[in-house]
Amino acid sequence: MIASSKILWFEPYTSSGGVSSFIVACDDGWLRKYVVETDTWTTLLQITSTATDYTHTPFRGNLFFSNGVDPVFKYDGTNVLPVGGLLVADFESDETWT
Numbered sequence: 001m002i003a004s005s006k007i008l009w010f011e012p013y014t015s016s017g018g019v020s021s022f023i024v025a026c027d028d029g030w031l032r033k034y035v036v037e038t039d040t041w042t043t044l045l046q047i048t049s050t051a052t053d054y055t056h057t058p059f060r061g062n063l064f065f066s067n068g069v070d071p072v073f074k075y076d077g078t079n080v081l082p083v084g085g086l087l088v089a090d091f092e093s094d095e096t097w098t
Helices: 088-093
Strands: 007-014 020-026 030-035 040-046 055-059 062-066 073-075 080-082
Touching: 007 062
Parallel strands: none
Antiparallel strands: 007 020, 020 030, 030 040, 055 062, 062 073, 073 080
């Protein structure tokens, strides 16, 4: 993590494989992931707001969260996407879609 950043909001997340991490919103406008076991930070997504009033709920292996300004996001332990969004890799891995 950048030493000058301050944490505005964080929420623990445990993947299906048992890896503990935190999704973290920082005052520099970035969402980051902190993995406890390896003590590593990964930058995930730049957000448009530095709002501190987050709401969140886990649902079917994803963490859904919103700050009331940016879109509602979902976090699956690896990626942060707007709710309803899919990765291009998800389309490429499924050869049955048309």
